[in-house]
Amino acid sequence: MQTIINFIQDIYQTKEFIPLHEPRFRGNEKKYLNECIDSTFVSSVGKFVDLFEEQFASYVGAKYAVATVNGTSALHVALTVGGVSDDDEVITQALTFIATCNAISYCGAKPVFIDVDLETSGMSAKALEAFLQQNCIVKNGECINKTTNKRVKACVPMHTFGHPCEIDTIAQICKKWHIVLVEDSAESLGSFYKQEHTGTFGKMGCFSFNGNKIITSGGGGVVVTDDEVLAKKLKHLTTTAKVPHKWEYSHDIIGYNYRMPNLNAALLVAQLEELEGFLASKRELAQKYAHFFEDFDDIEFIKEPDNAQSNYWLNAITCKDKKMRDEWLEFTNANGVMTRPVWKLMSELGMFKMCQNDGLKNSKYLSDRVINIPSSVL
Numbered sequence: 414m415q416t417i418i419n420f421i422q423d424i425y426q427t428k429e430f431i432p433l434h435e436p437r438f439r440g441n442e443k444k445y446l447n448e449c450i451d452s453t454f455v456s457s458v459g460k461f462v463d464l465f466e467e468q469f470a471s472y473v474g475a476k477y478a479v480a481t482v483n484g485t486s487a488l489h490v491a492l493t494v495g496g497v498s499d500d501d502e503v504i505t506q507a508l509t510f511i512a513t514c515n516a517i518s519y520c521g522a523k524p525v526f527i528d529v530d531l532e533t534s535g536m537s538a539k540a541l542e543a544f545l546q547q548n549c550i551v552k553n554g555e556c557i558n559k560t561t562n563k564r565v566k567a568c569v570p571m572h573t574f575g576h577p578c579e580i581d582t583i584a585q586i587c588k589k590w591h592i593v594l595v596e597d598s599a600e601s602l603g604s605f606y607k608q609e610h611t612g613t614f615g616k617m618g619c620f621s622f623n624g625n626k627i628i629t630s631g632g633g634g635v636v637v638t639d640d641e642v643l644a645k646k647l648k649h650l651t652t653t654a655k656v657p658h659k660w661e662y663s664h665d666i667i668g669y670n671y672r673m674p675n676l677n678a679a680l681l682v683a684q685l686e687e688l689e690g691f692l693a694s695k696r697e698l699a700q701k702y703a704h705f706f707e708d709f710d711d712i713e714f715i716k717e718p719d720n721a722q723s724n725y726w727l728n729a730i731t732c733k734d735k736k737m738r739d740e741w742l743e744f745t746n747a748n749g750v751m752t753r754p755v756w757k758l759m760s761e762l763g764m765f766k767m768c769q770n771d772g773l774k775n776s777k778y779l780s781d782r783v784i785n786i787p788s789s790v791l
């Protein structure tokens with residue numbers, strides 16, 4: 414096990430503590446932040462928010478982008494304008510970060526957990542189809558879960574660690590079953606599936622710019638869509654639902670104060686300029702890891718799936734069993750190299766224990782064995 418410590422210390426050229434993922438600010442970050450402060454427009458109005466939205470939409474190939482305070486709020490408003498409401502069900506994966514399920518819960522809906530593929534660590538198209546066939550019917554243009562008698566309004570697959578799931582097939586299935594597809598692309602900025610950017614396959618895609626993501630605004634998020642009506646609703650809902658007027662304060666629905674401050678957007682515009690370089694560096698790092706782990710019979714390095722180009726946001730390995738995973742976690746963390754297990758399955762948390770699931774065979778397998786390893790840009 415000492416060889417992994419030496420290897421990672423060598424990669425990062427340090428004997429000091431090595432974190433899992435730290436941001437890099439080597440471009441115009443300070444310049445734009447200073448511009449922002451000098452202009453006094455540090456808050457909810459300013460050119461950087463508009464600039465970021467334009468540039469981001471263009472990068473991922475969507476018509477519209479609406480910036481938000483974080484990825485969780487992006488998911489919350491996307492599900493809301495997607496029509497998810499009280500008593501609905503939303504299909505997602507159990508192997509995800511808590512934010513996905515929190516956002517579903519804020520809408521008053523309940524998650525239903527579908528298994529992931531071992532090849533992608535993301536939602537399995539096959540498992541989704543099987544679940545729908547077994548449990549659901551389409552009635553009056555709506556998908557109804559026969560077991561619970563509730564409407565399945567939306568589906569939120571997640572591109573785990575930045576590796577795209579089989580999103581084109583999932584999109585087809587959702588269409589057939591009258592389910593709104595919202596991608597949780599929080600981890601997959603810079604990841605493409607069959608040459609198309611993740612987050613652009615469904616009605617909406619949500620991204621996060623939290624401090625640990627591939628680029629960061631301190632905190633931040635964005636929803637992308639090609640639908641002009643949805644884009645307008647998203648903007649309205651995230652900006653307190655204020656009715657435009659020269660001076661009057663009037664609001665036509667209960668909105669949210671979810672707008673990204675201009676200060677964060679300034680940081681983000683600079684980070685977006687760095688993205689291509691970050692992606693190249695991460696690809697190089699992933700290749701080094703892939704090569705290193707070839708010598709281990711009982712460890713598998715998780716590579717990008719077929720048909721996909723991953724951003725390799727968080728590198729991950731699969732250990733032969735849970736015991737080995739725990740030994741590796743103990744050893745690396747005791748020796749100054751930060752590693753982490755994958756999230757505890759959502760279906761095992763008290764709040765979601767009662768939610769329906771499909772057995773989650775692969776999710777359980779991965780959740781016992783996967784370790785994330787240091788992945789900061791070199």
Ligand SMILES: *Cc1c(COP(=O)(O)O)cnc(C)c1O
Pocket residue numbers: 483484485486509510512513571597599600620621622623633634
């Ligand atoms: C980071 C992340 C989010 C959003 O998190 P915020 O901290 O609210 O920006 C959502 N889903 C997944 C899977 C994530 O990794």
